[in-house]
Amino acid sequence: PPPAEDAFPASQQIMVLSESLNATNVQIQTLQEQYLELDRTNRLLVAEVLSLQRMLRAQSQASNELISY
Amino acid sequence: PPPAEDAFPASQQIMVLSESLNATNVQIQTLQEQYLELDRTNRLLVAEVLSLQRMLRAQSQASNELISY
């Protein structure tokens, strides 16, 4: 092998890459947890918006009945 | 090469790293798809909330007119 390889051999480069990949996998795990949290909030928001639509429709109907009365 | 290298040579370590990186990339692709799905739901929620705000304003105005009448 050339002198450069001796100064920074494959085994060391592999170790650096392996550590870098581990750091990457930690970031992905964090993103997965953040995604799950956002997904949970989004489902709550969908339920709340559907509930608001129902309430608004009921109120609109009550107002119309009041007006015709 | 030292005996340790012989037992688990660079080529094998590289193969393990390569497979690990492939698994990482599959996880990222899943996260990207989940992000797109959440983004789609979020846009629908923004549209629904804006629509609810308009409806509520219209109903509030109608109520005020009813009261002054």
Added chain:
Amino acid sequence: PPPAEDAFPASQQIMVLSESLNATNVQIQTLQEQYLELDRTNRLLVAEVLSLQRMLRAQSQASNELISY
């Protein structure tokens, strides 16, 4: 080293892996930025939905007072 190693030596395989991991990390950074944007939109939506709930409750109360009057 065997001829195969000569044709595609460890140092080259490591370089390819390293570049692949860099590309992976760029994708993760993009996902992190997209997550932050979605999180920001989600917080705005939560605030808007809470505001709509308050407005709707106030309007419902006003309607009830109007009816009893």
